[in-house]
Amino acid sequence: MDTLFLARSQFAFTSIFHFFFVPLTLGLSIFTAILETAYVRTGKEKYRQLTKFWGTLFLINFAVGVVTGIVMEFQFGMNWSHYARFVGDIFGVPLAVETLLAFFVESTFLGLWVFGWEKLPKALHAASIWIVAFGSTMSAFWILVANSFMQSPTGYAMAAKATRLELVDIMALLLNHNVWQQFPHVLAGGMVTAGFFVIAISSWHLGKGTTERNAFEASLKFGAIFAFIGTILVILAGHSQMQNLLKTQPMKVAAAEALWESENPASFSLFTIGDEEGLKDVFSIRVPKLLSFLAYNSFEGEVRGIKNLQKEYEVQYGPGNYMPSIVTAYWSFRLMAGSGALMLFIALLALSRVIKESYTFSPLVSALLFWSMLLPWIANSSGWILAEMGRQPWIVFGLLKTEQGISPATVVSSTELMISLALFVTLYAALAVTDLLLMKKYASAGIERTE
Amino acid sequence: MDLQTLWFIVIAFLFTGFFVLEGFDFGVGILLPFIGCDDRERRTVINTIGPFWDGNEVWLIAAVSGMFAAFPDWYATLFSAIYLPVVIMIMALIFRGVAFEFRSKHDNPAYRRFWDWSIFGGSVIPALLWGMALANFIRGVPVDSSMNYTGGILNLINPYALLCGITSLLIFTLHGAIFLALKTTESLQKKAMNFAKKLWAPATLLCILFMAFSGTETDLVTHLGINPGTIPVFSVLALVSVIFLLQKNAAGWAFVMTSVAIAFSTITIFMGLYPRLLVSSLNAAWSLTIYNSSASDYSLGLVSMVALIFIPIMILYQGWSYRVFRQRISVDSELEY
Numbered sequence: 001m002d003t004l005f006l007a008r009s010q011f012a013f014t015s016i017f018h019f020f021f022v023p024l025t026l027g028l029s030i031f032t033a034i035l036e037t038a039y040v041r042t043g044k045e046k047y048r049q050l051t052k053f054w055g056t057l058f059l060i061n062f063a064v065g066v067v068t069g070i071v072m073e074f075q076f077g078m079n080w081s082h083y084a085r086f087v088g089d090i091f092g093v094p095l096a097v098e099t100l101l102a103f104f105v106e107s108t109f110l111g112l113w114v115f116g117w118e119k120l121p122k123a124l125h126a127a128s129i130w131i132v133a134f135g136s137t138m139s140a141f142w143i144l145v146a147n148s149f150m151q152s153p154t155g156y157a158m159a160a161k162a163t164r165l166e167l168v169d170i171m172a173l174l175l176n177h178n179v180w181q182q183f184p185h186v187l188a189g190g191m192v193t194a195g196f197f198v199i200a201i202s203s204w205h206l207g208k209g210t211t212e213r214n215a216f217e218a219s220l221k222f223g224a225i226f227a228f229i230g231t232i233l234v235i236l237a238g239h240s241q242m243q244n245l246l247k248t249q250p251m252k253v254a255a256a257e258a259l260w261e262s263e264n265p266a267s268f269s270l271f272t273i274g275d276e277e278g279l280k281d282v283f284s285i286r287v288p289k290l291l292s293f294l295a296y297n298s299f300e301g302e303v304r305g306i307k308n309l310q311k312e313y314e315v316q317y318g319p320g321n322y323m324p325s326i327v328t329a330y331w332s333f334r335l336m337a338g339s340g341a342l343m344l345f346i347a348l349l350a351l352s353r354v355i356k357e358s359y360t361f362s363p364l365v366s367a368l369l370f371w372s373m374l375l376p377w378i379a380n381s382s383g384w385i386l387a388e389m390g391r392q393p394w395i396v397f398g399l400l401k402t403e404q405g406i407s408p409a410t411v412v413s414s415t416e417l418m419i420s421l422a423l424f425v426t427l428y429a430a431l432a433v434t435d436l437l438l439m440k441k442y443a444s445a446g447i448e449r450t451e
Numbered sequence: 452m453d454l455q456t457l458w459f460i461v462i463a464f465l466f467t468g469f470f471v472l473e474g475f476d477f478g479v480g481i482l483l484p485f486i487g488c489d490d491r492e493r494r495t496v497i498n499t500i501g502p503f504w505d506g507n508e509v510w511l512i513a514a515v516s517g518m519f520a521a522f523p524d525w526y527a528t529l530f531s532a533i534y535l536p537v538v539i540m541i542m543a544l545i546f547r548g549v550a551f552e553f554r555s556k557h558d559n560p561a562y563r564r565f566w567d568w569s570i571f572g573g574s575v576i577p578a579l580l581w582g583m584a585l586a587n588f589i590r591g592v593p594v595d596s597s598m599n600y601t602g603g604i605l606n607l608i609n610p611y612a613l614l615c616g617i618t619s620l621l622i623f624t625l626h627g628a629i630f631l632a633l634k635t636t637e638s639l640q641k642k643a644m645n646f647a648k649k650l651w652a653p654a655t656l657l658c659i660l661f662m663a664f665s666g667t668e669t670d671l672v673t674h675l676g677i678n679p680g681t682i683p684v685f686s687v688l689a690l691v692s693v694i695f696l697l698q699k700n701a702a703g704w705a706f707v708m709t710s711v712a713i714a715f716s717t718i719t720i721f722m723g724l725y726p727r728l729l730v731s732s733l734n735a736a737w738s739l740t741i742y743n744s745s746a747s748d749y750s751l752g753l754v755s756m757v758a759l760i761f762i763p764i765m766i767l768y769q770g771w772s773y774r775v776f777r778q779r780i781s782v783d784s785e786l787e788y
Contacts, residue, residue: 063552066505067545073512074537077519077530085598088523089746096520096754099513104765107509108772111502115787119775159747164523166747407531411600420538427542431549438556 003409006417007079008402010424012388014071016381017428021065023380026140026187027194028058029133031226036126046215053447054198054219055129057439059114064435066107068428073099079412083395083405090156090167091146098142106135140186141179148178150396151387152248165399178248181241182387188233189383192343193376195227199350200373201443206359207366212447217359224350231347235340238383239294246295246303249397251313251322252390254306255329257291258284265292266303269330276326279307317398324392332386339379346372454751455741456726458521461758462514463721469510470581470619470717471626471710476500476507478627480547480574481620484567486631486642491782493567494555498786499634502776504551506769508544520754524598524744525728532592532600533584533607540580547573555788575620582619583612585720589669591732598739611668618661621654625693626709632702636781644697647705651694658690658716669730671723682722686715 032055039047073095076084084091112120113128120128149156155172156165167173202220210216245253253259258272260279268290273282289299304312306323313322346368353359361369395402479500487493519526530537546569554566590611593602628650631643662683665671675683689711696705724730728744731737745751780786 059552060556063549067548070512070544070548071541073515074530074541077526078534078537079531081527081531081599084519084527085523088519088526089750092516092520092523092526092746093750093754096513096516097757099509099516100757100761100765103509103512104506104761104769107505108765108769111506112772112775115498115502115776118785167750167753170753407527407534408599411531412534416534419535423538423542427545431545434549434553438553442556 003412003414003417004403004406006414006421007406007412010079010417010421011075012385013421013428014068014075014424016384017432018065018068018072019380019384020377020432021061021068022140023186023190023193023376024061024197025058025065026133026136026190027192027226027230028054028061028197029129029136030191031194031198031222032058033126033129033133034222036129040122040126046218049447050215050219053215055113056442057197057201060435060438060442062110064431068431071424079407079417080395080405081407081411083400086164086400086405087149087396088164089159090149090165090173093167093170093173094142094145094149098139098146102135102139102142106132106139109135137187140190141183144182144186145174145176145179147387148176148182149173150394151182151391152176152178153396153399165396177244178241181237181244185234185237185241185383188230188237189376189380191226191230192234193380195223195225195230195347196343196373196376198223199227199346200370203350203361203366203369204444205446207361210446213359215447217357220350220359221354224347224354227343228347228351231340231343234379235344238337238340243295249391250304251306251309251324252329252386253295254304254309255324255326255390256333256386257303258326258330259291259303259305260307261305262302262308263291263305264302265289265299266295266301267291268294272330274326274330320393322393324390329386329390332382332389335382336379336386339375339382343372343375343379346375454748454755455521455745457755458517458745458751459721459725459728459741461755461762462517462521463718464762465510465514465517466585466721467714467717469507469514470623470713472507472510473504474578474619474623474713475626475630475706475709476504477574477578478623478625479631480570480627481578481624482627482631482643482646483574484571486639486646488638490560490563492639493563494786494788495635495639495780495782495784496631497551497554497570497788498780498784499631501551501788502772505548506772508548517754517758521746521751522728522739522741522744523746525739528594528598528600528739528744529729532594532602533587535604536580536584536607540577543573543576545573546570547577551788555786574623578620578623579616582616583607585619585717586612586615588729589665589671589720589723591669591730591738593733594729594731594737594739595733596737598737598744601733611664614657614661614664618654618657621650621657622690622709622713625650625654626706626713629693629697629702629706629709633706634779636779639782640779644700644702647702648694648697651697655687655690655693658712659687662687665723669723671719674723675719682715683719686712686719689715 032051035047035054036051039051109128109131113132116125116128154176155167155169157168159166198219202216202223205216206213242253257269258274259266267286267288270285270287272284275282291303292301293299295301295303310322350369391397393401395405479496483493483496487496550566550569550573554563587607592600592606595601625647628643628647632640632647635643689708693705693708696708726741727738728741729739
């Protein structure tokens, strides 16, 4: 089989799987830290128990997040050796800084938190989980600095011998617009993931008539606020990210909208079945002018279409196909944004129940609150699929194509890739099952039993 | 000193820290199925490294990301060359990492036994493979003029590399046994001491054998001179002294000496490499060096600042965490894992 296809599949599989666990780590670490702070400040036993309960779920999730992250540290060299050589001077910097600033802090203070309940003073113990949360957030920041370089490169120059790119301006790398939109977007995504996770589990316990009503009502309250604030932030950050993309990667926007031709004012697609070969609609429902409004906050303004951009890129970069998979970009965007809209609705529903202090749910509301837990995961994954697949054929936008980044087939053969991919799929499937079973066991056990 | 040399030292330092620190928790993991008679004892063994193992493992991640940032070509050539061994090593670390967290969260004995053996395998494999990797760095692997690996997996499995792998495996196990003797009480402590005494002779013998073969299999001798200086000599002497310290029940000093032995032998290998990073067995001129593989001075300067500020701080807080958890753990302690 084609090594490029296998290498891409492996990268997609291992990073999407890794990112199943990252947002919950980001959000739940802060959530647990808030609960423990409430315990330190009020001294109420309820908050200590809640810290332990949510902390245990956090740890089960964290363990898988950490170990699947190890792969990420190696695989740019393993499968993408030309990429690693070509951009290592830039891309390696945030990765190294991430390890030195974030991973050491996270791992050491998590050890202190897990094993230090009896050994550390209360305030210092609570500080440890805050430091873990800070470490995870730092880690997200630096990895997004690295990813932003792939999305819209800044601060680099071509080396004298034209064999690689070199970093010339670290501030330009850090102040990349993409960083400052993607970072809040991912952080808010973490809040949303944790918020809906907490809502689902708390409402499940309340619906079952738990004896620990008091504690789960408190959790639901925190969770609903978390989910609501997070959803608002994630939508706002996502919106500004989309506007920025129009400048840096207009092709990604056009593909996400299945906008074949440039339009002014541009319409927004509600539902399109397209013909990707013929580059035209088979069937489409569109809202006039809405895309221009989303893009420029005005009902005027041109949004460039796929065909026009393809022609522009041929002039700029030479002959070639500069279109990503339209169907992937289009539907991943719809899955992400659609989940976002649903989440806003459900967060409001949960919040209104919390405000009214009405904690008895009809079967429908129960089911909604529980299953909405899946929405953040759908949105997180489809969002990254859009970000990465929508950038194709580039691995570093405008500078290096994905097919050029791969390790030579003479070094890493397709046989080796098939073996590694099969091993990862098998192992990760087993991990996922074990993780879910343990999560289920500890989430449904309730607070007393977690102690 | 130029920035390339500085980063060579930083990466050598991170690998040294990884072997010394993760070395003992690999050792504990290897001994786990043999030293714990019942579930309570095995849990105690795991809890001795509970707060530390993850922080220790980050030393490896830091070394690898440092390779990427400072010597992108080394990172690219190396990990594409040793592709399948790296996959196996990563899988081992994955099994091991989740095993600590998952093991005691379910009561079924078969479930727990499965994770115990995962911790065992997850410790044996990286301990063996990293020893083999280091030996291959210095022995040389077929790398062509454009820094691409031209060999297969069999080039990596040679007697010299195997010897180094088994040596590191045994020394880590010894190191872990002494750590357990320091961290446990009563019967576990006694058993750990016995393991340490039994492991000492084969570990020391192999270490000396490895040093001898390094003379014929690599250019270590021409590189360092006939008198290799104090560091390699002391690494062997430190290891030799361990048995005397164990017989006097001075486990603390014995642990210091295994740490010195591991640190000094790692440093010896890196001294033998310098200024090369990966020796090409095809043509000496094709070897990867700190100069032909390095990042730009600008990037090196940046990561140097970060490393020189944050590595000392990291050592302080990791040291503090070792202090917080300095007490021995007995089977009657409250156990988290």
